[in-house]
Amino acid sequence: MSTPVKESRPIVISGPSGVGKGTLIQKLFEEFPNTFAFTVSHTTRAPRAGEIDGKDYFFVTPSTFADLISQGAFVEHAKFGGNQYGTSQKTIADQTAKGLIVVLDIEMDGVRQIQANPNIKARYVFIKPPSFEVLEKRLRGRGTEKDESIQKRLAQARVELDYAETGVHDKIIVNDNLQEAYEELKKFVFDSN
Template sequence: MTDAVTLHALNVDHTGRPIHRRGVMLVLSSPSGAGKSTICRALLAEDPALRLSVSVTTRPPRAGEVDGRDYHFVSLERYRKMVEGDELLEHARVFDNFYGTPRQQVEDELSAGRDVLFDIDWQGTQQLTDKVPQDLVRVFILPPSTEELERRLRTRAQDPDDVVQRRMAKAADEMSHWAEYDYIVVNTDLDVAIARVRSILTAERLRRRRQLGMVDFVNAMRGEE
């Protein structure tokens, strides 16, 4: 159900109901420490029409994790069958575990006019681009400088120097993929960055190709003339 918080971002009919649309797959990527996860949490907290993509994984649940909320926990055999059956929009191995995005889950949300938020890296984004480019909106979050990124990494986790340096080295590679994205947001000020990503989502929700109910809406008005 869409409430007043989200209605400002949608077209509505004379009764105040949203005109049916197809949802958006909103991808946020960034190097570690640029603020992506914080922006994701802020968007999810304020927008009931936005859902976080829930991945499948072969790793066992950690303390406090709930199946279906944090991840869909599956066996390695089931995961392999999902890959073979093209049931995953993107998938990857991370250390000794496997992860992926269930295709049907995302399609159900989009068809219902709900938007799906993805917190993934450039490799996962490339896979989504190959499979569902028409539904995808890609946003890359950049830090204002490498010095600020390093400061945030040290302040955030208080990791030892060698860990911070490895993350900084990885960040340089990740940032090289910025040109593969539709929008670039430099996170100099967190509130401003959140507002900019929110504006991107609002604009993409109003794209003509996603407003499936607009034909009936306009035809009904023309018939009243």
């Protein structure tokens, strides 16, 4: 079922690794399968078990990634946890042209770059953990990262949380109770302009 929306500006969802962005976005897509669209990011990181090239990410080598940067293909690209991630201008334009609302799940440097890009008029949501301790617990509980990667993500999380304090996002949602956070996200997506 598709739901009428007031506008089709892309929604940029950011927040520290492990805070629950993927979980919230998945719920939104499940409830409204014909309203939203993902853009498939490019990354130099290795696929996790079950991830499919071209669906979850375009998995590329560092050299291909560098070529795409020099061609100006990305609206944002960033290095995180030793790997590079980028969103192409084309993937956003293609989905918006279909009448879908693009949902972007990106981290802080990417948010900054999109905010500086006059061609993209997005709305910005920050997902915040109830506490740093809870964030660490979720990240460990997910079981996808080695300890070194968890430490990197937690260090980056502090920087992300400080950035959110500067008031650059349109909406900040604390993901404590998942259902409540999801309701807040839906309200923002469908109600505000």
